[in-house]
Amino acid sequence: MALKLHVESLSAWYGEKLAIQDITMDVEDHMVTAVIGPSGCGKSTLIRCLNRMHETIPKARVEGKVLLQGEDIYAASPVSVRRRIGMVFQKANPFPTMSIYDNVAAGLRLNGVRNRDELDKAVLESLKQAALWDEVKDSLDKSGASLSGGQQQRLCIARALAVKPEVLLMDEPCSALDPIATAKIEDLIFDLKKDFTLVVVTHNMQQAARVSETTAFMYLGKLIEVNNTRELFERPREALTESYITGRFG
Template identity: 75%
Template structure:
């Protein structure tokens, strides 16, 4: 598998405080990679660096490199980077003033797509990919905010998919959901790897085991190890990893 996205010696700071330290990590194309680790280990910061969302926070900076298809993303326009690397947030954040249809098509309309047919097709495709179509197809013009929490998160996934990004970043997408809604989203993530490179941050190790081919373990801002998920959980190379997955700390 060729590498789609990689970080080289990436460090990230909030003002002077270092949140991640010299992380070098490669994400293979069309696979799901999970990043696990205890709270505060820098996994969310890392994922927010990948689409240059980190720098939106005042006084937040990075050093090191991030390459998308071999290209350094800091040399690109952040807007174009974010069109190629979509993001799903911890808390579902549909646009509350918009209908389901408008939410899903928002990114396309930003890109200047105006043809109704084109928008219709993209909305149907994205909602189906996000496994939400059957639940909302009769109420596309209803407000997105009226959906249940799990549906809202799938709506946000559909919104991210609609612009056809190459990479999808998910920052603990199920942390606010019940087990049934979580299972639906996990199934969905598993299917997404046919077309997308997925990076998912989670503090739920079972979730990583269920959806990801590769898993990276982070601790105190550093990458401890990355390996095939099964190998990492069954036979980790590092003592720290072993301690975390067996529940000795974290």
């Protein structure tokens, strides 16, 4: 198994407040890694550090290393890092003034792709990968905001996929969705690991168990345990993990 991301002694602050503390973990290539934990445990902060989105918040600060295939992303330019490590957010955020097509093509255009055929191809492919093509193929020029919540989230996934990132980070991608839309996204996550490496933050343990190979459990800004998903849920090594997955807190 190949190593995709290596996180080493990573700490992050919001102003004076320490949000995550000294985290070290690995993310394997072509696998889904889930990050679970109660609200406020720092799981979102952690993945926002993985593509340098954390630092876009005023007064936010990061220490430590994140290696993407051996290169420290904090030594590269954030722009190139974010192109290689895409992100999908908790709340779907399509660009409301753009059509579905333009939403998906936005990232490619930023990178200078102007050729219409090339764009068409990439949009088609990304929408198919995001399992949205069949639902929107006749309305590509409608506004991205006209879709339902679940469709909007898949549009955002397609938009992120279009720039062909190596890693896709998902920050509670289903928290605002109904069960049917959630199931669709979960199926999608399962399919996507063929082509991408995924890190999914979720507060839903069943979801983590369903979609991931590896699960990391965080509590109060610390990484308590990271293990094979099955192992972690069936034989947790830490008492804290056990009490969380058996529902004694959180």
